[in-house]
Amino acid sequence: QSVLTQPPSVSAAPGQKVTISCSGRSSNIGNNYVSWYQQLPGTAPKLLIYDNNKRPSGIPDRFSGSKSGTSATLGITGLQTGDEADYHCGTWDSSLSAYVFGTGTKVTVL
Amino acid sequence: QVTLRESGPALVKPTETLTLTCTFSGFSLTTTGMFLTWIRQPPGKALEWLARIDWDDDKYYSTSLKTRLTISRDTSKNQVVLTMTNMDPVDTATYYCARNLVGITAFDIWGQGTMVTVSS
Numbered sequence: 001q002s003v004l005t006q007p008p009s010v011s012a013a014p015g016q017k018v019t020i021s022c023s024g025r026s027s028n029i030g031n032n033y034v035s036w037y038q039q040l041p042g043t044a045p046k047l048l049i050y051d052n053n054k055r056p057s058g059i060p061d062r063f064s065g066s067k068s069g070t071s072a073t074l075g076i077t078g079l080q081t082g083d084e085a086d087y088h089c090g091t092w093d094s095s096l097s098a099y100v101f102g103t104g105t106k107v108t109v110l
Numbered sequence: 111q112v113t114l115r116e117s118g119p120a121l122v123k124p125t126e127t128l129t130l131t132c133t134f135s136g137f138s139l140t141t142t143g144m145f146l147t148w149i150r151q152p153p154g155k156a157l158e159w160l161a162r163i164d165w166d167d168d169k170y171y172s173t174s175l176k177t178r179l180t181i182s183r184d185t186s187k188n189q190v191v192l193t194m195t196n197m198d199p200v201d202t203a204t205y206y207c208a209r210n211l212v213g214i215t216a217f218d219i220w221g222q223g224t225m226v227t228v229s230s
Contacts, residue, residue, distance in 0.1 A: 002156045002158075032215070033214070033215065033216070035215070035216035035217070037157075037217070044206055044220040044221065044222055044223050045157065045206075045217070045220055046220070047211075047216055047217060047218045050211060050214055050216035050218075051214060051216070056211075056218060088156070088157050090157070090159075090216075090217075091215075092215045096173050097170055098159060098170060098171070098172055098173055099147065099159040099162070099215065100159065101149075101156055101157040101158065101159060102156065103156050104155075104156045104157070
């Protein structure tokens with residue numbers, strides 16, 4: 001049912017970098033800002049990135065966002081065990097007049 | 111301090127109507143650019159956006175669920191209510207309300223969520 005496509009899982013060793021892709025279409029990512037959310041086990045999602053690449057106060061610069069065309073990417077550098085979580089992308093879809101989320105990606109720190 | 115708290119029944123029977131309330135504090139829903147959104151997450155699955163109500167009382171609904179959803183607000187009580195009719199076991203999920211960054215379509219504050227199970 002998700003409109004945006006993410007890889008089911010990514011993994012890397014502590015200290016390494018991971019990237020998570022989020023693929024959509026022109027009606028959503030192509031013409032609207034993308035946000036990213038981190039969801040630790042058993043908790044509500046937390047805003048990590050908004051407006052494609054901006055970080056709310058308190059979010060470390062290890063987290064970064066970018067967008068190109070109809071795809072967006074979340075990058076996490078200096079991976080820590082505390083980064084093990086599910087990550088979700090989201091954006092407004094102008095054709096649906098609705099917000100759409102990605103399929104979600106589980107990050108595992110090896 | 112901005113807080114959101116969802117409340118409602120933990121268990122509903124198939125075909126019943128679910129009513130969830132989001133009680134918020136620390137901001138006003140009448141502030142220009144503000145809106146409140148309901149989002150759900152079935153166990154082990156992705157987030158699903160359900161509905162949104164804006165500072166000017168505009169409303170938006172999930173295309174696939176719009177015939178079953180109604181969102182409303184009571185600004186005097188700082189509450190937003192979501193009703194979902196004809197509940198089915200596939201509607202079993204944690205239901206969240208979330209606030210956006212003013213003027214931005216991104217959710218910066220979330221409630222803790224309320225788990226709703228649909229079963230006879």
